[in-house]
Amino acid sequence: QTVVTQEPSLSVSPGGTVTLTCGLSSGSVSTGSGPSWYQQTPGQAPRTLIYLTNTRSSGVPDRFSGSILGNRAALTITGAQADDEADYHCGLYLATGIWVFGGGTRLTVL
Amino acid sequence: EVQMVESGGGLVQPGGSLRLSCAVSGFSLRGPWMSWVRQAPGKGLEWVATIVGDVSEKKYVDSVKGRFVISKDYAKNSVSLQMDSLTAEDTAMYFCAKVSTKSSFDYWGQGILVTVSS
Numbered sequence: 001q002t003v004v005t006q007e008p009s010l011s012v013s014p015g016g017t018v019t020l021t022c023g024l025s026s027g028s029v030s031t032g033s034g035p036s037w038y039q040q041t042p043g044q045a046p047r048t049l050i051y052l053t054n055t056r057s058s059g060v061p062d063r064f065s066g067s068i069l070g071n072r073a074a075l076t077i078t079g080a081q082a083d084d085e086a087d088y089h090c091g092l093y094l095a096t097g098i099w100v101f102g103g104g105t106r107l108t109v110l
Numbered sequence: 111e112v113q114m115v116e117s118g119g120g121l122v123q124p125g126g127s128l129r130l131s132c133a134v135s136g137f138s139l140r141g142p143w144m145s146w147v148r149q150a151p152g153k154g155l156e157w158v159a160t161i162v163g164d165v166s167e168k169k170y171v172d173s174v175k176g177r178f179v180i181s182k183d184y185a186k187n188s189v190s191l192q193m194d195s196l197t198a199e200d201t202a203m204y205f206c207a208k209v210s211t212k213s214s215f216d217y218w219g220q221g222i223l224v225t226v227s228s
Contacts, residue, residue, distance in 0.1 A: 006154075034212070034213035034214065036213070036214035036215070038155070038215075044220075045205055045218040045219060045220050045221055046147075046155065046205070046215075046218055047218070048210075048214060048215055048216055048218075051210065051212045051213065051214035051216075052212050052213065052214070055212070057216065087154075089154055089155045091155070091157075091214060091215075093213040093214070096162060096167065096169070097143060097145075097160035097161075097162045097167060097168075097169035097209075098157070098160070098169050099145075099147075099157040099160075100157060101147075101154055101155040101156060101157060102154060103153070103154040104153075104154040104155070
């Protein structure tokens with residue numbers, strides 16, 4: 001069973017930088033699994049931020065960036081703003097038509 | 111403008127069935143892969159099912175195999191999820207999602223709540 005791990009919660013000061021990561025319980029995350037990141041605020045549907053490791057979706061501010069750090073996928077927010085406070089979900093593409101998500105990271109901006 | 115609107119959720123008893131529908135507009139269902147993703151209360155996202163292309167393949171998470179069926183209705187431009195033998199573990203918000211060509215999801219519906227309880 002593939003388990004994707006994310007930090008349960010993180011906090012960042014307004015204007016600060018924070019990195020959220022996404023790993024596999026066994027093995028490494030690579031660009032081959034096309035890591036994607038989704039932002040979700042309470043009561044709302046997810047919004048796609050990043051796909052294919054580091055490509056921003058249309059309309060996503062450039063303070064959001066994706067990368068591979070070591071054996072994990074990473075989402076970095078540079079210059080965090082109050083409205084970045086949300087849950088962030090990492091998704092990995094495992095095979096044709098099959099995805100797995102992490103448990104999500106709750107980001108607090110304070 | 112792409113819009114995706116789910117319907118068909120609600121309260122159902124354990125062992126019961128529900129059929130979710132996702133009406134789409136702004137694009138044709140011919141070609142795109144479509145998925146259902148769910149989120150149990152207070153939990154993360156869970157991929158549930160994908161219909162690959164024009165029904166060439168259907169993929170399911172292990173926990174719903176044999177109980178759920180995903181389908182497309184081109185006449186209605188909608189995607190459905192037939193859910194049978196429901197258990198409390200199926201209680202979640204269910205989102206319809208369009209798969210982009212880039213191994214991720216580019217559009218999401220607003221979600222529909224399914225509650226399995228006696």
